[in-house]
Amino acid sequence: MNTIPKLKTEMRCDSCPIRHRAVCARCDADELSLLDAIKTYRSFSAGDPILWRGEPVEFLASVVSGVATLSKTLEDGRTQMVGLLLPSDFIGRPGRMEIAFDVTATTDVVLCCFDRKPFEKLLMETPHIAQRLMELALDELDAARDWMLLLGRKTAREKIATFIELLERRSNSDAAQRIRTLPLPMTRDQIASYLGLTLETVSRQFSSLKKEGVINFSDRRTLTICDLPALQDATGNDADGGLPA
Amino acid sequence: MNTIPKLKTEMRCDSCPIRHRAVCARCDADELSLLDAIKTYRSFSAGDPILWRGEPVEFLASVVSGVATLSKTLEDGRTQMVGLLLPSDFIGRPGRMEIAFDVTATTDVVLCCFDRKPFEKLLMETPHIAQRLMELALDELDAARDWMLLLGRKTAREKIATFIELLERRSNSDAAQRIRTLPLPMTRDQIASYLGLTLETVSRQFSSLKKEGVINFSDRRTLTICDLPALQDATGNDADGGLPA
């Protein structure tokens, strides 16, 4: 049973910050109003569990704001984050009640939730939604595969650099400015869990990059990229970072 | 440009070994004949490259028989396998010409290929195909996330045990027999690439499991599982291996 509090915030889809990237991206005005009719906002505080592995879930959702994580745990307690959910990312899987990982809010999070049954009905009738959902799933698959390369082959230093570069790329700050300041949305422990490292190693690598003048911390959760080329160089990726597309 | 030889093998979809698992799984007879009209079989020998990263591909395909791998490579040559394609798995991404990894045949492989344009048209018009493709993508995403847990947190021994157990589970031998013999479809080097290890470590772990009587080799590419419970215990997974579903 699911006891997550519903929070009926009034927000019109027109002014939604993820309108053009989320599952609704391709919808026209009519389709949007159908989604609007079945949506409910739910809020979570930093640290709150959103969904537990194996628990039946009766909704699917888009992340509107904040950061959530997907994680898997072995019997003995070792855990690995298997996904980072940023605004516009989608949670849930049509046709399957249960998910195979835990979902946790790492910052305050707002979700735009759709009840399963009406959403699945809409999905059948609205190719624009189905196509977009497919696209999102395939993007996640690409991201998962990049992460497999990171987890399997990159050094601690490269992992940290890649992580920072990822945050930079997905944060929507001004494109032009050369020195970027960005908030770290997670603790060292959570970063370690994402990168397949220990929190001590994460801390050491941050310190090392800081000593080299590549990054700097104004506060433990606020990072400044001082030398972006050096950072990209430390990721181990090609200069272009993947496909030109 | 793509210079892969077409091989027009005559095979009716009715008798296709992957008929009920591949992208065509949900199709009725009429839909199947539409797919049949645009399909072409292509064969590859063990070791052949099937697709290169970044190269434009004008077809999508299902694996009919054999094993292929997806792999990514860092600038300095370190490579990580990011997927294993077994019969019924799908290659390619509607709406995108390029793929972000190399695809290689590790055994002799037969693909059932669909030319991009007509396939994408069919996809728009045939919900049964779109739905199945979505399901396959989501299954791959689940598999990718399981693999992230393996790459990030498991020991060499656990990785090897998990790999053997995966092969056992996806090989369609008799369900009842307690001692299973299965062919390893890849070299030690390829296994290492899949598991984020070196080939020496792979060899050592095989030797170790063999010494303990968990597995045995009749030949270097043919493995026998002598003690399945012990093997499963060595994977680090829960007894049920995941969701009961």
Place this chain on the structure above:
DNA sequence: CGGATGATTGAAATGACTCAAATAAAGTGG
């Protein structure tokens, strides 16, 4: 101010890697 949580740093232990050599299997051409 004090207690709790999160982060950093140090020292030691270790699992997997690297380098190197030995062995086994698989072709190849005479």
Place this chain on the structure above:
DNA sequence: CCACTTTATTTGAGTCATTTCAATCATCCG
């Protein structure tokens, strides 16, 4: 069918990156 080469695999010894264990430091918040 047999030397000979090539390739795949196993095994050993030493090294190193990351982990583990432990202590200190910083920050937040009542």
